[in-house]
Ligand SMILES: CC(=O)SCCNC(=O)CCNC(=O)[C@H](O)C(C)(C)COP(=O)(O)OP(=O)(O)OC[C@H]1O[C@@H](n2cnc3c(N)ncnc32)[C@H](O)[C@@H]1OP(=O)(O)O
């Protein structure tokens with residue numbers, strides 16, 4: 185292999201070594217020694233679950249290569265995303281998890297080697313074990329993975345100490361990037377010299393668009409993983425700091441998780457250094473750069489909820505697609521200059537839905553879209569990148585097919601043997617959902633008790649069985665123990681303390697999606713109504729779903745007669761939103777319990793919106809309240825309340841003086857609903873009265889000025905006074 189490893193160094197591509205079976209440790213070590221002969225001082229990462237029995241011993245075994253190993257705990261591997269290594273070793277004895285494999289493979293650079301060693305990927309693996317129900321699990325993901333291992337160039341496959349397969353890499357298919365500084369650059373050449381690809385040089389220049397004048401401007405930077413998007417925006421920010429050095433200027437960087445932003449800070453610092461600008465860095469206790477200041481300029485990282493309402497000159501949103509459209513829209517309305525960075529064909533969906541959203545932005549604002557194509561860490565055409573794209577279906581681009589309107593239950597075993605159809609079907613999820621990671625592909629392949637419905641292979645629903653729990657399991661959930669695989673019953677029993685729900689049997693639709701080009705044409709509803717029919721003929725008690733609250737998605741379920749029964753009290757930080765559960769009750773018992781639950785949910789929203797749900801968008805909360813058919817008689821307004829509200833309507837008293845009386849009126853409206861206000865009016869009542877938000881916050885949510893927002897409230901109050909008094 186020595187020659188091959190040398191060739192990889194020369195042409196800047198990677199190899200993957202996959203070792204399984206007998207004596208896997210010594211087999212691996214043999215290949216590592218030959219790799220080390222050509223790579224004398226590699227930077228090495230070793231990934232494992234350190235807490236699992238014997239994992240530490242295997243780690244110690246590899247110490248005999250006598251070079252420093254950076255040990256990475258799989259569970260916190262996200263922290264290393266921006267790092268680059270020559271050798272990445274993955275212990276796949278305890279776990280063989282698609283998300284970890286994809287993420288760690290990404291960290292290896294051209295000339296490098298990625299190693300996955302295992303006893304047997306089918307046996308006793310943590311993520312796979314989480315998919316076992318009643319002792320049963322399928323293996324369609326692993327089977328396909330093994331077929332792909334044999335078919336790609338650059339993969340060394342060793343089983344039971346024997347080399348089973350290796351195809352040498354055709355270097356004619358590779359292209360290495362190099363920088364190309366434009367002839368008359370507007371950005372200092374010193375910064376251009378820090379780029380590694382022509383694409384980065386181009387992106388650096390094109391980013392100037394955001395600074396042109398004081399008007400609202402939006403810049404979107406999209407590319408596949410590892411094209412140096414974050415890095416180039418970091419360099420660009422150093423130029424902004426240079427320009428604004430003497431003006432008090434605040435620049436905010438935000439992202440769903442801090443780690444995706446760390447490269448921005450690293451390259452900002454690099455850029456400042458090269459420009460000779462002195463700066464100070466503030467780090468968190470665990471070493472994260474949280475702020476860089478230079479002259480009068482402050483660049484700091486804030487979590488999305490704080491960032492969106494902050495005042496400043498410019499905001500950079502990294503991994504923007506993962507924030508969800510609602511938050512992005514809010515940020516764009518509130519901020520004058522916004523840079524949105526998003527990965528296309530990443531581990532969280534293809535970004536296609538995000539690109540569709542960019543088309544809408546383009547129509548409304550001054551907008552520029554910059555893309556980067558060349559990988560930074562390795563040559564274009566790298567065989568291992570191609571393998572990962574294929575085996576994890578990161579770039580599955582479904583086709584818009586002729587509709588024959590037939591709905592079919594897909595056989596998963598056949599699906600995983602038919603690459604073309606798998607790409608089409610899985611591609612629907614990848615292109616429609618924001619968060620769809622390689623782990624979801626394994627779930628699709630291996631979770632036995634699931635159903636997959638397809639409408640003409642352009643709309644898809646994935647359904648799993650839940651409920652029918654024993655008394656014992658219900659009691660353990662009541663005590664706070666987790667219960668894998670029964671999400672809806674678990675939430676209802678644990679948080680709503682409604683034991684009886686656990687006994688009922690239902691199907692949870694874990695995913696439903698329509699190709700982005702065909703959304704809004706009734707296909708999703710058609711598929712859903714077919715599944716309802718199936719659920720009824722299977723004598724189930726309920727059909728349900730859990731998703732991150734979003735007004736359009738909620739609308740889809742409500743239009744299809746689903747009722748909201750639960751809203752999480754804590755935000756899911758990773759998904760940047762609050763989970764909501766909706767159900768379509770079928771049996772009488774389920775209908776009775778759904779009534780109890782939806783009444784309680786309405787009461788919880790009305791009474792705790794100001795604390796538990798302060799960060800939820802008022803439009804979504806109003807839509808939730810709207811969708812619940814639960815009513816109650818409430819306290820009548822006293823003569824003084826009526827007088828106070830009238831004085832407000834006549835402009836004699838300000839809102840705050842009569843907030844208590846308008847509070848009574850608002851609660852009365854939502855509980856009794858003698859008339860129907862429109863959603864915007866309801867949203868303003870929810871935002872101002874129930875959540876206690878400021879006029880300006882609400883105005884960003886509903887795309888009106890603060891003055892118009894108060895006017896909407898005044899009109900709504902006027903209508904309610906006429907209805908009640
Ligand atoms: C458990 C889960 O998977 S929940 C997540 C649901 N999936 C997604 O969000 C992925 C992206 N969206 C989609 O794939 C689809 O739009 C679905 C599955 C939500 C709905 O299917 P569609 O065929 O687009 O919806 P259909 O035409 O039957 O119904 C239209 C209603 O759905 C709602 N809707 C939700 N999302 C969309 C969308 N992206 N485009 C159009 N309508 C949408 C609207 O309220 C619409 O009603 P309106 O016309 O009164 O505004």
Ligand SMILES: Nc1ncnc2c1ncn2[C@@H]1O[C@H](COP(=O)(O)OP(=O)(O)OP(=O)(O)O)[C@@H](O)[C@H]1O
Nearest residue numbers: 266378379380409410411412413414415447527560
């Ligand atoms: N100009 C550069 N000089 C040196 N290293 C670079 C440069 N640009 C990018 N890199 C390195 O390449 C890797 C990928 O860069 P970066 O994180 O900016 O890519 P990205 O496109 O934002 O990827 P992701 O989708 O993973 O966020 C990082 O390790 C980064 O440090």
